[in-house]
Amino acid sequence: MLVRVDPASETPLFEQLAASIRQSVIDKTVTAGERLPSARELASSLGVNMHTVLHAYQELRDEGFIELRRGRGAIVAATAQSYDSLADGITAVVAEARAHKVSLATLTALIREEYQ
């Protein structure tokens, strides 16, 4: 699993963390039942506050991506398997955008407009 954060970015760190882990679950870099690094470990690894990591984990738990168990840490939820069609859809959309030479910024703007 790859987690990326940029302290210089305007997006809050916990949001960046959650987004990174969410992406790993959706693209299946981590699978259901797999244990995520402990909050303490991930915090010292990335040089961020442990509460920031816990905040991200709690958000992911509320979204149903992970389960937080006392003593066992964060585990990828079994229910988080149903993103296959979404992942396929995204692949298709990106391929289509590339074929029509639509830039990433334009594509993102289009998706944002559709989503809102």
Added chain:
Amino acid sequence: MTLPAENVSPQLTRNRRLIIVIGVVIPLLITMAAAFVMALWVPELPNPVASHWGTSGPDGYSTVGSVIALPLLMTLVFAGLAAFASWKGAPNGGMLWAHKIMVAASVFLSISLSVTAAGSLAVQRGLENAENAPAIAGIALVAFPIAFVMAVFAWLMLPPAEYIKSTSVAAQPIKGSVTQRVHFSSTTRVGTGVVVVAAVALGALGIALGIQAVSNPAELLLPAVIGLVVMALAVSTLSWRVTIDQRGLRVRSAFGFPRATIAPDQIASVATVEVNPIGEFGGYGWRWAPDGRSGIVLSKGEALEVTRTNGKKFIVTMHDAQLAAEALATVAKK
């Protein structure tokens, strides 16, 4: 008239012939010759004969038949194993160094076992009682160097080892601002086949310790300690945790030992590479290859390859090696 292309036997056929002659036929002939000579001595030997020596003379006895049969049996099993393991050859039709070692070891085993067995019986000829058998440390001192020299000859008679050179693909850092931080973590473990083999081997070790515990509890401590350490190390190194972050690459076995760390400033370059465990590293686990590479070799296929600033290469086989390599390249770049 056009002749068909020159009809040389392919390299593999030649190598197989060498494997059979050097690795199977010669070792078996040696052990059979030794068995024949020993059989001629049977009338002059005490019964039972001394078969094991302690610090103060013989302390183990067995029938002369088993002393004669043991080298034959062990050589037969090992020679078969050596031939079986090296039969397929290297990808390009040559012999891997791991195969050459098996064949040479077959020669070593047959000579060392035959000479020690024959030597241990030779000193007992004419004795009424095997308890008076003289010490045989001198025989072992002769047997092992001879066996070693012959094994070296066997090695030299085999074709030069073929090395599998897989090309490594340099990894690009993950795109992003210079202030980004990455954390990569993954678990890599051996396949089911290796687990089964390891379980059988450890089971055999456990049984051996059990037999020792029943038959000779007084001498159990040292074998038990060594056996348990070996078991713990083996089980621990079946699964490894890989972590990559601003502190570099860390690999840590299941029980936390052994482990290894490479700091970012020790990293010259990062790449992915295809690894063949048996061919390149001679097996599975924490391995050293003859070409100077070392690493955690658990499965055939993709691996992370780190070249240190001192030129040494470290390998970790893992299914997500590509992502790991990009993460490590990002960290090393800074």
